[in-house]
Amino acid sequence: MRSSVIFVYLLLSILCVYCSQPKRIVDQMYISFDHARYCVRRLNGTHEIGCQSSASGNSGRMYMIDNDEEFNSYLMNTKLIDSSGSFIIVLNVNLFNTYYVDKLITSLSSKLNGLLLYLKSTPSRPEYFSHDDQCPNHRYSYYLNQTEIINWNSKGTGLFFRSFPFPIMLIDEEDDYKQLIKFYRQFNYSQSSSPTCGLELKSFQNAAHSSKTCIRRNDISHSLIDLEETFCDPVGGLNIYSKLPQSFIIIPKKRQPKSVILILTTTDSFQMFLKIKGTTGGAQQPATSLITFLALAHLIGQEQNEFKQQDKEIIFVTLDGDALDYSASFKFMFDMINGSFPIGNQNEEPIKVEHIHSIIEFQSLSLTDKLSLYTYPSSLINQTFIDTLVHNNPMIIPMAVDSSLPPASSQIFLRQTSSLSFPAYILTSTNQNQLSNHYYHSFFDDPSTLSINISSLEYNSTTEFSQWIKNIVESFGQTLIESFVGIKKNVTIKQEIINNLVYCILKNINCPLIHNVTNQSTGNSFDSSNETSLPFSINTYPVAATPTFPFVQNILSYFLRDRIYDTYNLNETTCKQYSNNDSFCSYTYVGGYAPSIMSEQSFDGYCVRSYIRSVSSMSPAFTIDNYDLSQTTYPAWTESRWTTISLRLFVIPTRKHEIITLVIGILLLSVSFIVCFILRYYTNISLLQPSSS
Amino acid sequence: MVSLSKKSPEERLNICRKYYRAGFAFLPLLWLINAIWFYKQAFKVESYPQQAQIRTYVIRSAIGTLIWIIIIVAWNITFQLLRTKMGPLGDFLTFVYPRGYY
Numbered sequence: 125m126r127s128s129v130i131f132v133y134l135l136l137s138i139l140c141v142y143c144s145q146p147k148r149i150v151d152q153m154y155i156s157f158d159h160a161r162y163c164v165r166r167l168n169g170t171h172e173i174g175c176q177s178s179a180s181g182n183s184g185r186m187y188m189i190d191n192d193e194e195f196n197s198y199l200m201n202t203k204l205i206d207s208s209g210s211f212i213i214v215l216n217v218n219l220f221n222t223y224y225v226d227k228l229i230t231s232l233s234s235k236l237n238g239l240l241l242y243l244k245s246t247p248s249r250p251e252y253f254s255h256d257d258q259c260p261n262h263r264y265s266y267y268l269n270q271t272e273i274i275n276w277n278s279k280g281t282g283l284f285f286r287s288f289p290f291p292i293m294l295i296d297e298e299d300d301y302k303q304l305i306k307f308y309r310q311f312n313y314s315q316s317s318s319p320t321c322g323l324e325l326k327s328f329q330n331a332a333h334s335s336k337t338c339i340r341r342n343d344i345s346h347s348l349i350d351l352e353e354t355f356c357d358p359v360g361g362l363n364i365y366s367k368l369p370q371s372f373i374i375i376p377k378k379r380q381p382k383s384v385i386l387i388l389t390t391t392d393s394f395q396m397f398l399k400i401k402g403t404t405g406g407a408q409q410p411a412t413s414l415i416t417f418l419a420l421a422h423l424i425g426q427e428q429n430e431f432k433q434q435d436k437e438i439i440f441v442t443l444d445g446d447a448l449d450y451s452a453s454f455k456f457m458f459d460m461i462n463g464s465f466p467i468g469n470q471n472e473e474p475i476k477v478e479h480i481h482s483i484i485e486f487q488s489l490s491l492t493d494k495l496s497l498y499t500y501p502s503s504l505i506n507q508t509f510i511d512t513l514v515h516n517n518p519m520i521i522p523m524a525v526d527s528s529l530p531p532a533s534s535q536i537f538l539r540q541t542s543s544l545s546f547p548a549y550i551l552t553s554t555n556q557n558q559l560s561n562h563y564y565h566s567f568f569d570d571p572s573t574l575s576i577n578i579s580s581l582e583y584n585s586t587t588e589f590s591q592w593i594k595n596i597v598e599s600f601g602q603t604l605i606e607s608f609v610g611i612k613k614n615v616t617i618k619q620e621i622i623n624n625l626v627y628c629i630l631k632n633i634n635c636p637l638i639h640n641v642t643n644q645s646t647g648n649s650f651d652s653s654n655e656t657s658l659p660f661s662i663n664t665y666p667v668a669a670t671p672t673f674p675f676v677q678n679i680l681s682y683f684l685r686d687r688i689y690d691t692y693n694l695n696e697t698t699c700k701q702y703s704n705n706d707s708f709c710s711y712t713y714v715g716g717y718a719p720s721i722m723s724e725q726s727f728d729g730y731c732v733r734s735y736i737r738s739v740s741s742m743s744p745a746f747t748i749d750n751y752d753l754s755q756t757t758y759p760a761w762t763e764s765r766w767t768t769i770s771l772r773l774f775v776i777p778t779r780k781h782e783i784i785t786l787v788i789g790i791l792l793l794s795v796s797f798i799v800c801f802i803l804r805y806y807t808n809i810s811l812l813q814p815s816s817s
Numbered sequence: 818m819v820s821l822s823k824k825s826p827e828e829r830l831n832i833c834r835k836y837y838r839a840g841f842a843f844l845p846l847l848w849l850i851n852a853i854w855f856y857k858q859a860f861k862v863e864s865y866p867q868q869a870q871i872r873t874y875v876i877r878s879a880i881g882t883l884i885w886i887i888i889i890v891a892w893n894i895t896f897q898l899l900r901t902k903m904g905p906l907g908d909f910l911t912f913v914y915p916r917g918y919y
Contacts, residue, residue, distance in 0.1 A: 176917060333919040340905060341914050355916070 154324075155307065155773040160240075161294040161397035161567070162769045165287075165329035166662075167338055167356060168449070169745070169753045169760040173284065174329070177238065177291035181326030184210035184237040185776060188308055191216065195224060199231050210237040212323040214304070217241045217294065218250045221281045238325040240771070241294040241397075242301050249568055252279035255396045256565040259531075264449045264759060266535035266543075267528060274528050274557050277564050284396045284565070291325040293771055294397040296567075307773060322776040331356035331764030336753035338762060339746070356762040360742030361392060361444030361663035362673045363452055365466065366421070366680045367437055368428050369709045369735040373473040381478045382546075385438045385608075388485040388533055389417040390446045391672055393660040395567040405569035406660030407630060408553075408561045412574065413486035414676075415625050416593055417442070422683040422720065423601035423617050430609045436481060438604070439466075440684065442676055444663060445741045446533050447565060449759035452741035453536035458758075459739065461540065468737050469708050480546045482506070487532040490553040490560040491574045491589055495596070497522045497551055498529050500538060504547040509607045516606075517599035520551070530554055551596075571630045571657075583627045583635060590622045597622070620719045625679075629658045633671050640717040641682035641732075646674060664763050665742045673738065681710070681734035682717065689733050690716075691723045699731035709733050821858060829858060830867040837874040845885035848878035 165174035185208040189195050198204070205211075213228060213236065220241050228236055243249060258275040259265070267273075295301055311321045330353075331338045338356040373379045391414060393406035421440050424431065431438065445452035459465045463474040482504075489495070497513065499505045502525045510522050529535055534548035553560040563569035571578045574589045581587070594617060601615045628635040634654040639647040653671045663670055686709075696713040703711035716730040745751050745760040753760045777785075821829055836851035852875050859872040900907040901919050908914070 179917065328917055330916045332915075332917055337908070337919065340908055344908060353914070353916075355914075 153774055155303070157295060157300050157304075157771040157773070159295075159297050159300060159399065159402070160769075160771040161296060161399045161402065162327045162771075163288075163292045163294075163396055164327065164398060164766060165331060165764040166359075166448075167331055167333070167335045167762050167764065169336060169755065170334050172287050172331070172333060174764075175288045175290065175292045175327065176329050177325055177327045179328045181324045181328075181770070181772075182210075182212070182237045182291055183322055183324040183774075184208065184212040184235075186212050186214055186240075186308065186312070186321040186323045186773070188214040188305075188312075189216065189219065191219070195219065195227075199227065205232065205235065208320075209235065211235050212238040212240060212325065214240045214242060214308075214323070217243045217253070220253075220283070222283065225283065236290060238290045238323070239288075239292040240323060240325065241292070242304065243294070243296045244301055245298050252562045253566050253568045254280045254562070254564040255282065255284040256280045256394075257282045257285060260564070261446075261449055261531050261535075263756075264454075264536065265531070266539050276530050276554070276557065276559050277561075278558060279562070280564065284394070291327045292397075293325055293327070295771075296397075296399075304773070311775060319778055319781070320776050322774050324770070324772045324774065326768060326770045326772075327766065328768075329764040329766050331762065334754070335760045335762045338764075339753060354765060356764045357664035357666070358742050358746045359445055359448055359451060359662055359761040359763055360455075360665040360740055360746075361452070361667060361670075362677075362738040363441065363443050363456055363741040364391075364673065364676055364680065364736065364738045365439050365441040366684050366734065366736045367439045368425065368431060368684055369686045369733055370428070370432050370437075372708050374471050375473055377473065379473045379475065379479050380435065382481040383436050384475055384479050385436055385481050386483045387417065387420065387438060387440045388483060388537075389413045389442055390452070390487070390533060391442045391444045391660065391676060392447050392452075392663060393569070394447045394565050394662045397567060398661065399567075401656070403567060403570055403657065404659045404661045405563065405565075405567040407569050407571045407574055408490045409488045409564065409569065410660060411629050411658065412489040412491075412593075414442070415622070415629055416486050416489060416596055418625055418676075418679055418683060419593060419597040419617060419622050420600055421680055422621055423597055423615060424604070425684045425687065426617065426720075426722070427601065427605060427613075427615055428684075428687060430605055430611070430613065434609050436608050438608075439475075440680060442680070443533055443741060444673075445743070445761075448662065448761045450533060450536045451743040451759050451761060453533040454540075454758050455739070455741050455744055457537060457540040458744040466737055467739055472708065477541050477545050482509075482546050483534055483537055483548045485532055485534045485548065485550045486552075487534075487550055488530065488552045488554070488559055488561055488564075491592060492553040492555070492560050493519060494553075494555070495520045495551055496554045497549060498527065498532075499523070499547060499549050500526065500529055500534075501543045501547060502526050504543075504545075505549070506547070506607070509549075509603065512606050513599070513603040516602050517596065519595070520599075528557075530559065574630075576626075576630065578631055581627060581631050584620055584623045585627070586619055586623055587626065590619065590626050593622050593626075594619055618719050624719070628675075631657055633658055633675055637717060638675060638678065640715050642674075642678045643712050643714055646678065649674065662763060665740060665746075667740075677736055677738060681712075681736035682714070682732055683720070684734060686733040687722065689731050690721050691725070692731065693725075693727045694729075694731040696729070702731065702733070706733075709735050821854075826865050826867045829855075830871055833858075833871050833874045837878055840878060840881060845882055848881040848885070851875065851878040852882060 163175040165172055165176055189198055211232060254277055256277055258277055258280045259273050260277055307321055311319055342354050390410045393410060395405050424438055443452035443456060460477060465475050466472060497520050514520050514522060529550060530552050532550045534550050538548055576587050576589055597617055598615055605611060605613055624637045628637050632655050634650045638650055650671055658672055658675060659670055699711050699713045712732045713729055714732055743758050743760055745753055745758040833851060833855050836847050840848040855871055855875045859875040
């Protein structure tokens with residue numbers, strides 16, 4: 125008895141060793157593509173946009189279309205179309221525009237079960253790939269009641285804002301494409317009687333119909349079931365603002381009218397095809413503007429002694445959420461009009477519309493030799509400022525008086541104040557009413573469009589791009605000093621600082637710069653985003669774990685810090701004591717960023733006194749009580765929630781194969797019934813009756 | 818299992834009456850069971866003095882069941898057709914929301 129037990133043990137262990145790579149049958153049936161980009165569903169007050177699949181995935185016979193001839197021959201091949209009940213069309217990314225998509229939808233109607241786009245190789249990317257509208261953000265533009273519309277993004281397809289009843293995914297990695305084409309050529313012939321490839325796309329979205337319905341369903345909970353299910357989240361991130369921590373207007377001292385200058389940029393973008401842990405695009409818009417903005421902040425911080433001699437405050441503001449109908453700008457203006465700008469200390473006199481002198485915005489900058497300066501309205505702009513700016517930087521070309529503004533956050537600032545209070549100056553890269561960005565709001569908008577070879581970019585590499593930024597920022601800083609302080613001074617910013625910013629934002633956020641300007645614990649939070657660039661995508665509320673906001677907050681506050689503290693040798697406890705006494709500024713103890721420090725002595729750590737505030741940038745539609753989300757006063761964008769996204773390839777057997785499998789199954793079933801019956805008949809074992817004798 | 822043949826006729830009438838009366842508390846299934854269970858007793862078995870009363874209870878239970886079936890089917894059809902058109906009211910009446918669909 126014991127020897128047989130030992131023998132069984134040995135046999136089992138040998139089997140376990142030899143069969144130690146157990147393969148589930150399902151793994152051998154499907155080939156899974158884990159690095160595919162997918163399209164999700166978003167909703168606004170009245171409509172839904174994006175793609176939706178069924179809960180168990182959309183599957184169909186795979187058919188690949190590479191060019192126009194194959195497309196036309198496919199549509200005329202009625203025999204092929206009739207041979208299968210559902211198709212997943214695999215389309216070359218160059219063919220993804222309204223003409224081909226609409227033709228597929230009308231010809232195939234319900235048979236079109238999904239679209240898979242592929243990119244053959246990185247150099248073969250299409251010249252234009254933008255799925256934003258031709259006139260971006262036209263629903264909330266400043267020019268709503270005018271008949272003449274300028275198509276700033278004329279190659280935009282507008283497909284992002286359409287609702288598709290099937291899932292759309294995109295393969296952008298070359299290995300995935302090679303694997304796909306290998307299987308396709310192996311299995312697919314034009315006759316329907318041989319085994320063919322099939323694809324299953326699963327990207328089930330929870331939300332439906334409109335933001336109004338979705339938010340209402342979020343809020344209703346039946347008390348019998350404890351768990352509340354959230355279907356969608358409102359779009360919104362953080363609006364961050366900072367300024368030089370000079371004198372504060374403490375109540376009851378009154379703030380002078382026209383004493384605040386706002387410098388604006390955005391920190392978000394969107395793309396039709398998302399990927400977990402993938403690049404989000406956004407190199408031209410908004411990364412270039414953000415880098416210019418941060419470099420200008422450093423320059424102002426550097427020259428803070430000059431700016432202390434005059435009474436105007438320069439506030440640097442980043443807006444998150446403007447890519448979708450300017451939600452963040454609406455929130456910012458809403459706060460300003462209601463007296464909650466700046467937040468934080470109630471003793472600080474609020475900044476209202478009459479206190480704003482002007483707004484300057486960096487928007488849609490690309491590496492172009494000429495930049496356009498748009499100004500509005502002509503009655504309020506300061507022509508000397510424009511002339512000084514153009515004189516300092518001949519690259520800047522002022523646009524004609526009262527010409528239409530490009531898509532920019534300033535449009536909302538002007539709209540909410542009826543353009544009667546302050547002028548707006550927008551610096552952008554446009555050419556004859558066309559944005560220079562070929563990949564506006566698309567994931568193809570990567571550093572290669574800025575002539576940067578990202579794989580060889582180092583922490584301190586000087587590129588054509590960073591020199592271009594240095595040129596713009598220095599001339600801008602010079603102009604600001606001349607206009608507001610009144611002295612002519614040649615200001616320079618170290619090339620190293622701009623190189624570091626470019627590296628951190630476009631290649632690797634976990635760079636020495638961010639560790640030098642943050643304390644230990646905040647710096648460690650960036651380690652999880654090692655080797656990723658700053659993500660520019662739609663953020664939802666509650667704020668996800670995106671590193672964009674801590675990155676901008678810490679760098680902006682460090683650049684605008686009170687530089688007197690660079691000369692003090694303080695330790696961490698003294699720094700904390702300072703913060704207990706000061707309720708307007710924040711004090712952090714950091715390692716110090718060497719290129720920014722002007723003093724000759726260097727210490728182990730520095731206490732940084734800075735002014736930084738962050739406000740939720742969710743549209744006022746979600747915070748006002750009893751606001752009907754289907755109204756159009758404020759935008760009401762939400763993003764649906766989803767669980768699993770998968771893309772799988774499998775083989776659809778021939779009709780004959782399927783019938784044989786079914787017949788064998790039925791035979792096995794009947795044989796097993798017969799065997800059991802025979803066993804029962806010829807043996808005496810009965811399990812139900814008690815054993816006798 | 819309660820076997821009606823083992824009970825006396827008074828006990829049978831008692832059970833039938835209890836089911837009939839309890840069914841008025843919005844419990845149509847009791848009426849349905851009453852009608853089906855006592856059908857044989859009411860119509861098929863040789864008559865005994867309480868059978869007439871049992872017969873009336875069975876007929877009334879059957880009518881009650883029919884009325885309830887009509888009400889439930891009508892409400893079901895109305896809800897299925899008008900749930901999305903009712904707006905907020907439709908969502909308040911729904912217990913489990915369809916994910917991903919309106």
